[in-house]
Amino acid sequence: MLIDSELLLQYGAETTTVNAAETIFSEGEKPRFYYQIMNGRIKLNHYDEDGKELIQSVLSAGQSVCELLLFIEEKYPVNAETLSTCEIIKITKDKFFELLAKHPDVSLDINKFLSERLYQKFVMMQNNISLQPEVRIVGMLNYFKSYTKNTEKYSFEVYLTRKQMASITGLRIETVIRTIKKMEKEGIVKLINSKIFY
Incomplete structure (x- = not known):
């Protein structure tokens, strides 16, 4: 919290x-x-x-x-x-x-949280201008995984639908589906019962 x-x-x-x-x-x-x-x-x-x-x-x-x-x-x-x-x-x-x-300690915590969010948002926005779908999707996944503070591979269960991922990255749903399958083959993500783990 x-x-x-x-x-x-x-x-x-x-x-x-x-x-x-x-x-x-x-x-x-x-x-x-x-x-x-x-x-x-x-x-x-x-x-x-x-x-x-x-x-x-x-x-x-x-x-x-x-x-x-x-x-x-x-x-x-x-x-x-x-x-x-x-x-x-x-x-x-x-x-x-x-x-x-x-409670100045709480105020400092909020400042740190806002700084982290802005940093991750800037990185995601930079990735979203890429012409490569994989770069956009990885940027988005890094953004959401950064909230968990867990850096282990496949530790983050992506709770977004393919449609939501498309909306966030500005890609077509078909492109997201195709790119996720490619990323699984490359070992970037793991698919378990259609759920994405990053």
Whole structure:
């Protein structure tokens, strides 16, 4: 967990359960809460002018949701939608800053976390301009695996569908499927019952 849930509750946080395929916040809304996922998965997405979904990220238990926008006066550039039933703890923006002011160690942890996320995002974005599908997919897998802190080969079970992987990398689903099979032959990933391990 990025911030201990007991500490969040001490500052007035509330725990709520959100069903799958529901919206937590929408693009264009003003950030008013700090959200942390206790259980479940959330996708951050955007729809282009043709209605095509572009997935920016997929978040899971222990992670926070767009917390960096609490530090600036900007609206959400993405939607946060649940991929599964989620248990979420949320705290108002003012209580969140009160917590940070009284717990500088937590503030440092958040700064470190944000720095790591930005670094990995920049690397993934650089990979996404490659014309080689394998480079894009490996960049994406490295990004999501970096959350686990586990560097062992095949230790990360990829929870994304082929369609979600295509949306994140800007590739066609067919290209993702073909490239994953090629990566398995090369020993980059392992497939077990259609699940990808990286």
